[in-house]
Amino acid sequence: MNGALGEEAGPGAPTDAPTGRRPASLDPDYFKGMYATDPDPWRFATSAYERDKYAATLAALPRPRYVSGLEVGCSIGVFTHQLCPRCDALIGLDVVSSVLEAARARCADCPNVSFRLAAVPGDWPDGHFDLIMISEVAYYLDRADLARLVARVEGALLPDADIVLVHWLGVTHYPLSGDDAAEGFIAGARGFARVLKQSRTAEYRLDVLRATKSDARSAQ
Numbered sequence: 001m002n003g004a005l006g007e008e009a010g011p012g013a014p015t016d017a018p019t020g021r022r023p024a025s026l027d028p029d030y031f032k033g034m035y036a037t038d039p040d041p042w043r044f045a046t047s048a049y050e051r052d053k054y055a056a057t058l059a060a061l062p063r064p065r066y067v068s069g070l071e072v073g074c075s076i077g078v079f080t081h082q083l084c085p086r087c088d089a090l091i092g093l094d095v096v097s098s099v100l101e102a103a104r105a106r107c108a109d110c111p112n113v114s115f116r117l118a119a120v121p122g123d124w125p126d127g128h129f130d131l132i133m134i135s136e137v138a139y140y141l142d143r144a145d146l147a148r149l150v151a152r153v154e155g156a157l158l159p160d161a162d163i164v165l166v167h168w169l170g171v172t173h174y175p176l177s178g179d180d181a182a183e184g185f186i187a188g189a190r191g192f193a194r195v196l197k198q199s200r201t202a203e204y205r206l207d208v209l210r211a212t213k214s215d216a217r218s219a220q
Helices: 028-036 048-060 078-086 097-106 143-154 178-188
Strands: 066-072 087-094 113-117 129-135 157-168 193-200 204-211
Touching: 048 078, 048 129, 048 157, 048 193, 048 204, 066 078, 066 157, 078 087, 078 097, 078 129, 087 097, 097 113, 129 143, 143 157, 143 178, 157 178, 157 193, 178 204
Parallel strands: 066 087, 066 129, 087 113, 129 157
Antiparallel strands: 157 204, 193 204
């Protein structure tokens, strides 16, 4: 469910967290509420921010092509459609069934793409991947669930896999800031992945990690 609104909008005002941040991971009902009145609340299809961020993300990929990609939080499939030519197979995950229908329609010309209803980190697809994309997602999680996400990623890596993190740096009421989410993931993954490259704009940060564990699964 990638995307950012700067100041958080939509249903559900911030609750008891003294910082103004939500104290727990956002659940699927939050996102269902966002899409209930607007099929593209984060303007994935039209905003210059998203367009430029997508181009920068594709340019940052260390390899021209991947065997098996996973996009966590694919939403309506705008970036999925751009990523699919870079992957032999690509799975997109999201928590709202209606947006997955929109993503399937948008990617109808991409036979290598499939979509799954999944709320990470509790839900996770089978298989192993040499590209895992986590764009505008990790800050929706609290620190405990971020650690669970890191563990999910660790268990799903092919040898020398790339992990791409992209996160908005503006003010939100999500459980974590963009920097907290990215730095927390990087710290948690230190035992199995290293930072390969990083970049930062006034609006977002982009971090690319490379798997280092020698016992990562081989492609079947």
